[in-house]
Structure formats: C-alpha cells, structure tokens
Amino acid sequence: MNALDTTLLLLSAAVLGVVAFRMLQLPPMLGYLVVGILIGPHGFGLAQESSATHELAEFGVVFLMFSIGLEFSLAKLMSMRRAVFGLGMAQVIVTIAMAMVCGLAAAQWLPGHFNIGWEAAFALGGALAMSSTAIVSKMLTERMELESPHGRQIISVLLFQDLAVVPLLIMVPALASHSGDLAETLAWAGGKAALVLFLLLFLGQKLMRGWFRIVVKRRSQELFMLNLLLITLGAAWLTERAGLSLALGAFVAGMLISETEYKHQVEEDIKSFRDVLLGLFFITIGMLLNLRLVIEHGWLVLLLLIAPVMLKFGLIAALARVFGNSTSVSLRTGLGLAQAGEFGFVLLNQAGGLKLLDPLLLQLILASMVLSMLISPFILAKSDAIVMKLSANEWMTQSLALTQIAARTMNVKKHVIIAGFGRSGQSLARLLSEEFIEYQALDLDPDRIREAQIAGANVSYGDAARRESLLAVGINRAAALVVTYTNTNSALKILHLVHELNPSLPVIVRSHDDTDLNKLRAAGATEVVPELMEGSLMLASHALVLLGVPLRRVVHRVQTARDERYESLRGFFHGASDMVDGPENLQLRLHTVVLNARAKSLGKSLADLNLAELEVDVTAVRRGKNRLSPEQSLILQEADVVVLRGTAESVARAEQRLLK
Incomplete structure (x- = not known):
C-alpha cells in the first residue's frame, strides 16, 4: 500500500467514524480511536503502523499544544508556577515511587505473571505518571473548562509531565546499563533545556511582535500562514533538539503569540491543521490495541486497567488537596489525569527495547493504557456526576455558591442579568450603573471575579448556561438578560433555559457576525448584535457625518439598518484575504x-x-x-x-x- 492509498484509507475511515459517533452523540475522539482499532494491524489489517505515520500524527499534538498556548501568557504561566513545579513535580515523583512499590510487590506475590526488577518498575512508574495531553486538553477545550480551577491544575500538571519526560528518557537506559555518569548526563540535558526555554521565553517575546508586524505589512495570507507554520514547527524543533518534547516548544510559541494582537487570526488559521492531524494521532493510538490479546488475557488486562487508573486518580486527588485545592477541584483534577498518556508509550517502548520487561507483559500493559485513553472521554464527560457522588459536601458547596448568588439578588427586581463579565460585560455593567439600573453578572473566571468583587462589581461565579445559576440570579424577577460573549452553542443553551423559566424575558445576544443570526433569532433572541455589522455601521456613520451628510439622516439610516435586522448589510464579496469557509460555516x-x-x-x-x-x-x-x-x-x-x-x-x- 503506497502513501496515497494509506492517506485515502485513513481519511475515509475517519470521516465514517466521526459521522457515526456524531450521530450517536458521542465525542468524535472516540470515533478516531475505534477507527484505529478496526483498520489497524490487530483489527482488519487494512493499515499498518509506520514511523512516518506516527511522526505525522505527532504534529496533531504539536498544533493542539500551540492552540492551548494561545490561551495563556507568560504572566499567567508565572502565576501558575506553584501548580506546575509543586503539584506537577509531586505527582510525577510520588506516582513513580508508588508504582515501584506496587510493581515489586506484584513481582513478589505473582511471580508467574509479574517478573520485573526495580529498574523495570521505575520505567513503568514513569510511564504511569504520564497523562494524555491530547485527550485531556481537547476535552477541556470543548467543555470550555481551560480557565476553570481544575482546568488550570490539570494543564499545570501536564506541562510538568512534558518537562519530566526528558530526565526519565535519560535515566531509564542509564539505570538499565548501570552507568556511572548519570548525574553528568542529567546536568548537561538540564542545561540545554534551560537555555532553549530562556531563549524562547525572553528573547522570543521581544522578537515575536516585531516579526509578525513585518509579515503582516506584506498583506499576504499565504505568507502569514507560512510564517505561522515556521514559528510553530521551528519552536517545536528547537525544544526537541534540546531533549524536550515537540509539544512543549509549540506551547511556548503559542504563549508568545498570545501576547500579540494577531492571536485571534492565528487561532483561526491553525485550527484546520490541528483538527486533521490530531484525528490522525488518535487513529494511530487506536491501531496499537491488540484485541486478540485483550480477549485471551481479559482478567489481567482488566486488572492492569482498573488498578493504575484508580491508583492515579486517588493519588492526584490527594496531592491536589494537599496543595490547597477544594475537594471538588481535587477530584476533578484526579479524574482528568487518571488515564495513560502519549509519552507513556515512548517510555514503555524504551523499556521494551532495553529488555527490562517481558514482551507479553509489555503488550498487556500497552493494551491497558490504550483502553484507559479510550474510556477517558466518558470519565471526563461524567466528571460532575462522579464528583457529586464521591464528595459528600460537593452538593453543599454548589448549593452554597448558588445561595450566595441568590442572597445577592434576593431583594433585586427588574435587574439585568449579564452572562459573561469580560470586557463587553464590564462595559455594559458600567453604563447600567451610571443609569442606576441594577445588574447581576455571572462569569467562570475566578481571578476576574475576585478582582471585580473587590472593586464593588455585582458579579458571581456561575455558568449562565445552567438552570440552577439562572434561578439563583433571579431570572423570574429580571428585566432583561444579555449574553456578552460570542459562543453560539452556549447562547443557544441559555435561550432554551430562558424559554422554559421566563419566556417573556427579553434576551440580547452578542455574535461575531451574521453567520448564526437566524439560528439565534429562531431560538428566541429578542435582539442579536453582530459586532462586525455594528462596527460597519459606526464606520459608515462617522464617514457620512465627516462628509457633510446631516446627522439626522445618518441616525435614520443606522436605525433603519438595525430595524431591518441588518438585512441590507448581510453578505459581502469574498476575496483571497478572507478566511475560507469551513464545512459548518453558513455565512452569507x-x-x-x-x-x-x-x-x-x-x-x-x-x-x-x-x-x-x-x-x-x-x-x-x-x-x-x-x-x-x-x-x-x-x-x-x-x-x-x-x-x-x-x-x-x-x-x-x-x-x-x-x-x-
């Protein structure tokens, strides 16, 4: 099978798998994994594993980490250093230690099945300590939980795991060969890694904005995209040369670009590369699963699946609690990181190459790791329900948060509910306050809420797309509700809840453009404000006034455009510089x-x-x-x-x- 045949097979299988899982309302990620199992060498044998396929698939993780880096900044990363180097380091060290204890104990009690030395137990501990950056990051992004307290803890631990891979890859072969120069090798690798990260974080920060400005002035979308790929892959290459992971370099590159004004354009341009290659990555993970082996040694694979996942979940949850997180955040952090990770396969393959593990045991552990990644989306999807059952006071914590919201709004009537307290929400709140109109805002960023509450703003932690939050904020007594962020799916959930709880409540929704205008209106939005349309109206009104058109006529034209719901402004002539429509983009x-x-x-x-x-x-x-x-x-x-x-x-x- 040549390269074209393999590519067509992977693409067609991926399309069919994602369509099937979308119809079943399951995460597309599972579709990719199942497709990999079916077409892989251990399934129907339609596709064979190859180093070229794995290397190409790894770029999916690279672009995913780049996208996550766009959501961070150097200042935010510095504020997370306690979680990265505290919780992250503790998780890796304690996981390795416990895995060594359990591995040696299993070898003592079950010598027929587990015949491993302490070097092999160390390698297994390192593999077990890793979690799936690709799966967890994608699920957190889809669930809009990257900025949540547990989301930050999870990303912090994943970042340290990426850093920990380097010394682990050095230590495992050194321990296997009983080399005496381990300290020198580790010091040299650490020095190279520190130098490269310093160059990227500090020199790169100074160069990035100026270089992007030079590229943008050329007014070429092709050049902008080439430059973006160069920066992403170049940073990944530098960190790999320094002994670090490709994904870490891409994360740093994304973090540097996040502090420039080109962040949003970059985010859109990189999305197609990320999603396609990430799908290929999940297919290659599915191809690793040997179903025949799972069936023949079912009880052992089940033991190797349940025991590490439960051990890792309990350990991470306990450590997160020690580091000052609440019970619910600790449990969610443990659930998010309980599965095996991509770098675990790298460490496991290294241990196999060094003959530290029996080949059959290696395959059984590999199968259990793939299965843990396969069930991970289900665990994350049900994390709220699991936490509610495990934590006796979780429902009390949530009830207390809702009670606090309700207490603030108990005596408030005819107020405006503001969903989202970002820049738009804060501007709206300021104008309402100046007109002595009461408002109550809901937001999911704890840092923003804390700062705003200290300044006297009426904002509470809560998800406006949840029924309980809307009831607590007094939706039955409100005069209006304004959705100030541009997320159509969340806005549709809010509109559905408003229709159930207070159908007569006027709802104003912000959108990026006119793509979802009709959908939001049909869902019950009283007014939809597309920011691109409003920007066009403001530009036109200022231009007309400067050109001598009477102000009354200008105001009339603007009001007419709004009254007809921007109908005369909808649609525009697309050019080469405009973003290509995606399959779900219905923009006129x-x-x-x-x-x-x-x-x-x-x-x-x-x-x-x-x-x-x-x-x-x-x-x-x-x-x-x-x-x-x-x-x-x-x-x-x-x-x-x-x-x-x-x-x-x-x-x-x-x-x-x-x-x-």
Missing part, C-alpha cells in the same frame, strides 16, 4: 454573475428562475451603467450583471441555474 456572501450569450436565463424573469427555492436572494441587477431594482417581473438580458446573496453552496447552485 455576495457573488456577481455576468450573463453571457449562452446563458439559459436570458429572456426569463426572476420569477421564472425561482432562485428563492435555492435560498438565494437577488440583491441587484446592473445593466450597463444602470442599477435596476430586482423585481420578480424583471426580464434578464445578455451582459446583465446579477448580484446574488447566499451561502457558498447555494450561490454556486444559483449560478448554475442562471448560466446552464
């Missing part, structure tokens, strides 16, 4: 069609063509220098220019109807 666009002598629409009226059934509007028809009103009775002629408005797909169908 304008497109011109010139009718040539062979066009089949010549002599027909717009009513005859019935373009409305294709969900396309004709916004204008230009004939020579004249702009004609697109009446349904208008007969089209040769050389007419027809301006269409619709999605990319619907406009393409309409063009076919006009010309062929």
Whole structure:
C-alpha cells in the first residue's frame, strides 16, 4: 500500500467514524480511536503502523499544544508556577515511587505473571505518571473548562509531565546499563533545556511582535500562514533538539503569540491543521490495541486497567488537596489525569527495547493504557456526576455558591442579568450603573471575579448556561438578560433555559457576525448584535457625518439598518484575504454573475428562475451603467450583471441555474 492509498484509507475511515459517533452523540475522539482499532494491524489489517505515520500524527499534538498556548501568557504561566513545579513535580515523583512499590510487590506475590526488577518498575512508574495531553486538553477545550480551577491544575500538571519526560528518557537506559555518569548526563540535558526555554521565553517575546508586524505589512495570507507554520514547527524543533518534547516548544510559541494582537487570526488559521492531524494521532493510538490479546488475557488486562487508573486518580486527588485545592477541584483534577498518556508509550517502548520487561507483559500493559485513553472521554464527560457522588459536601458547596448568588439578588427586581463579565460585560455593567439600573453578572473566571468583587462589581461565579445559576440570579424577577460573549452553542443553551423559566424575558445576544443570526433569532433572541455589522455601521456613520451628510439622516439610516435586522448589510464579496469557509460555516456572501450569450436565463424573469427555492436572494441587477431594482417581473438580458446573496453552496447552485 503506497502513501496515497494509506492517506485515502485513513481519511475515509475517519470521516465514517466521526459521522457515526456524531450521530450517536458521542465525542468524535472516540470515533478516531475505534477507527484505529478496526483498520489497524490487530483489527482488519487494512493499515499498518509506520514511523512516518506516527511522526505525522505527532504534529496533531504539536498544533493542539500551540492552540492551548494561545490561551495563556507568560504572566499567567508565572502565576501558575506553584501548580506546575509543586503539584506537577509531586505527582510525577510520588506516582513513580508508588508504582515501584506496587510493581515489586506484584513481582513478589505473582511471580508467574509479574517478573520485573526495580529498574523495570521505575520505567513503568514513569510511564504511569504520564497523562494524555491530547485527550485531556481537547476535552477541556470543548467543555470550555481551560480557565476553570481544575482546568488550570490539570494543564499545570501536564506541562510538568512534558518537562519530566526528558530526565526519565535519560535515566531509564542509564539505570538499565548501570552507568556511572548519570548525574553528568542529567546536568548537561538540564542545561540545554534551560537555555532553549530562556531563549524562547525572553528573547522570543521581544522578537515575536516585531516579526509578525513585518509579515503582516506584506498583506499576504499565504505568507502569514507560512510564517505561522515556521514559528510553530521551528519552536517545536528547537525544544526537541534540546531533549524536550515537540509539544512543549509549540506551547511556548503559542504563549508568545498570545501576547500579540494577531492571536485571534492565528487561532483561526491553525485550527484546520490541528483538527486533521490530531484525528490522525488518535487513529494511530487506536491501531496499537491488540484485541486478540485483550480477549485471551481479559482478567489481567482488566486488572492492569482498573488498578493504575484508580491508583492515579486517588493519588492526584490527594496531592491536589494537599496543595490547597477544594475537594471538588481535587477530584476533578484526579479524574482528568487518571488515564495513560502519549509519552507513556515512548517510555514503555524504551523499556521494551532495553529488555527490562517481558514482551507479553509489555503488550498487556500497552493494551491497558490504550483502553484507559479510550474510556477517558466518558470519565471526563461524567466528571460532575462522579464528583457529586464521591464528595459528600460537593452538593453543599454548589448549593452554597448558588445561595450566595441568590442572597445577592434576593431583594433585586427588574435587574439585568449579564452572562459573561469580560470586557463587553464590564462595559455594559458600567453604563447600567451610571443609569442606576441594577445588574447581576455571572462569569467562570475566578481571578476576574475576585478582582471585580473587590472593586464593588455585582458579579458571581456561575455558568449562565445552567438552570440552577439562572434561578439563583433571579431570572423570574429580571428585566432583561444579555449574553456578552460570542459562543453560539452556549447562547443557544441559555435561550432554551430562558424559554422554559421566563419566556417573556427579553434576551440580547452578542455574535461575531451574521453567520448564526437566524439560528439565534429562531431560538428566541429578542435582539442579536453582530459586532462586525455594528462596527460597519459606526464606520459608515462617522464617514457620512465627516462628509457633510446631516446627522439626522445618518441616525435614520443606522436605525433603519438595525430595524431591518441588518438585512441590507448581510453578505459581502469574498476575496483571497478572507478566511475560507469551513464545512459548518453558513455565512452569507455576495457573488456577481455576468450573463453571457449562452446563458439559459436570458429572456426569463426572476420569477421564472425561482432562485428563492435555492435560498438565494437577488440583491441587484446592473445593466450597463444602470442599477435596476430586482423585481420578480424583471426580464434578464445578455451582459446583465446579477448580484446574488447566499451561502457558498447555494450561490454556486444559483449560478448554475442562471448560466446552464
């Protein structure tokens, strides 16, 4: 099977797997893993493992860590240093120590199944200490929990695990060969790693903004993308050369770009690379699972699955509690990190190559690690329910938080509920306060909430997309609700809850553009404010006033555009500099069609063509220098220019109807 055959097989299998799991309302990640199991060498044998495939798949983790780095900054990382070098280091060291104790005890009690020395137990402990950066980070991102207290703890531990891989990869072969220069080797590796991180974090920070400014001034989307790939892969290459992981370098690169004004553009551009390659990574993980071995040694694989996951969960939860986290945060941190990780496979393969482990035992441990990654999305999805059952006071903690919100709003009526207390939410709160209108805000960033509460803001920790939070904040007594962040899925959940709890409550929703305008209106939004549309209106109004148009006429035009729900502004002519639409992007666009002598629409009226059934509007028809009103009775002629408005797909169908 050549490279093209393998690529087509992986792509087709991935598409079918993701479609099936989406229909079952399961995480797409599981679809990739199951696809890998089925087509891999231990399944139907359609695809074989190769180093090239694994190396390509590893870039998925690289781009994922780069995206996560975009959510952080150097200042935020410094504020997390206690969690990274405190909790993270403790987790790795204690996990290795406990794994060594358990491994040696198992070898003593079950010599027929576990015949390992202390060097092998150390290698197994290092592998067990690793957690899956790819799975956990992706799940936290999808659940919008990266900024939550447990999300920060989890990311901190994952970062230290990436750092710990380097000394572990040095120590395992040194211990196996009983080398005497271990300290010197570790010191040399640590020095190289520290130097590279210093260059990236401090010199890179000074160079990044200036270099991006030079690239952006060239006004080339192609150059911008090439530069982005160069920085991401270049930083990953540097850290790998220093003995660190590729993913750590990509994380640092993302963190540096997060402090520039190009963060959001970079985030959109990198998304397609990340998702495709990350899917390939999960497929390669699934290909490692040997189902025949699992069936033949089922009880042993089950033991090797349950025991490490439970041990790791309990250990991490206990350590997180020791480091001052609440019980619920500690339990969620333990659940998030209980599975095996990608670097665990690297350490395990190294131990196998050094003949530290019996080949059969190695395969059984490998199978249990893959299974732990396979069940991880289910554990994370049910983490709230698990924590509620395990923690006797968790429901009391949540009830207390809701009670505190309710206590603040108990005597408040006709107030405005602000969902999200970012920059937009804070600006709205300031204007409401100046007009002596009460408000109550909900947000999920504990640092922001603490700072704002000290300053006297009426903001509480809570998720506006949860029924309990809305009830606690007094939705039945509120005058309006404003969603100040641009997350359509969350806004739709809020609108659904408002429809159930207080159907007459006006809801104003912020959106990025007009892509989801109709969807949000249909869900019950009283007003949808697309920030790109409003920005266009403000630019136009200032320009018209400066050009001498009477202020009253300008205000009338702006108000008319708003009254008609931005209908006249919807759609625009796309160019090479515009982001390419994704498969789910339903953004309206304008497109011109010139009718040539062979066009089949010549002599027909717009009513005859019935373009409305294709969900396309004709916004204008230009004939020579004249702009004609697109009446349904208008007969089209040769050389007419027809301006269409619709999605990319619907406009393409309409063009076919006009010309062929």
